[in-house]
Amino acid sequence: MEMRTCRICNEEKEITLFETDSRKTTKKTNRCQACKNASQDKAARAYHHLRHRSPLPVEVTPAEIRLLFEVFDGKCAYCGKRPEVSRELTLDHIVPISENGRNSLANLIPVCGRDNKSKQNRPLVSYFLNNRDKFPDENMTLVIEYMALLSGSKKEAVAAELTDEHISYELKQKVKAIEKEARTT
Ligand SMILES: [Zn+2]
Ligand SMILES: [Zn+2]
Numbered sequence: 001m002e003m004r005t006c007r008i009c010n011e012e013k014e015i016t017l018f019e020t021d022s023r024k025t026t027k028k029t030n031r032c033q034a035c036k037n038a039s040q041d042k043a044a045r046a047y048h049h050l051r052h053r054s055p056l057p058v059e060v061t062p063a064e065i066r067l068l069f070e071v072f073d074g075k076c077a078y079c080g081k082r083p084e085v086s087r088e089l090t091l092d093h094i095v096p097i098s099e100n101g102r103n104s105l106a107n108l109i110p111v112c113g114r115d116n117k118s119k120q121n122r123p124l125v126s127y128f129l130n131n132r133d134k135f136p137d138e139n140m141t142l143v144i145e146y147m148a149l150l151s152g153s154k155k156e157a158v159a160a161e162l163t164d165e166h167i168s169y170e171l172k173q174k175v176k177a178i179e180k181e182a183r184t185t
Pocket of ligand 1: 034
């Protein structure tokens, strides 16, 4: 009996338990069927979660979310870890919901629950600069490359736009802090 090791769960299973390569009817991929189903559930959950969280219309389909998760290989785009519990893979809005960030493929990125929670409404670059220890440079590069590919813009243009968002956010925070101090003195 032919056996194969799943690249997601690392379990050795019988070849018939593996996902079929959709381009070829006889070929099998390196991901087991159980892991494939878990990925579909994850995408469906993330889709429903979006509809509850954001007041704006949802412009992505569950199938697109599944594809997005697969592009990042089920890993968090920021810390690069694959959440052990499947429900922990969430969608982060690159432009936050509070800044009217859209529920579109170009504005969503798969991240772990912990990163999503701690980033809150901060722009991507602000979060990156404050978390250099767990958010490696190469992951930031990958996110920028992905955004450039999706929008058809140059990587430099995407990076410049993200940096602008970061600078204006930091300025706003500074103004807020100064105003607060002025009120208390
Ligand atoms: Zn598996
Ligand atoms: Zn993460």
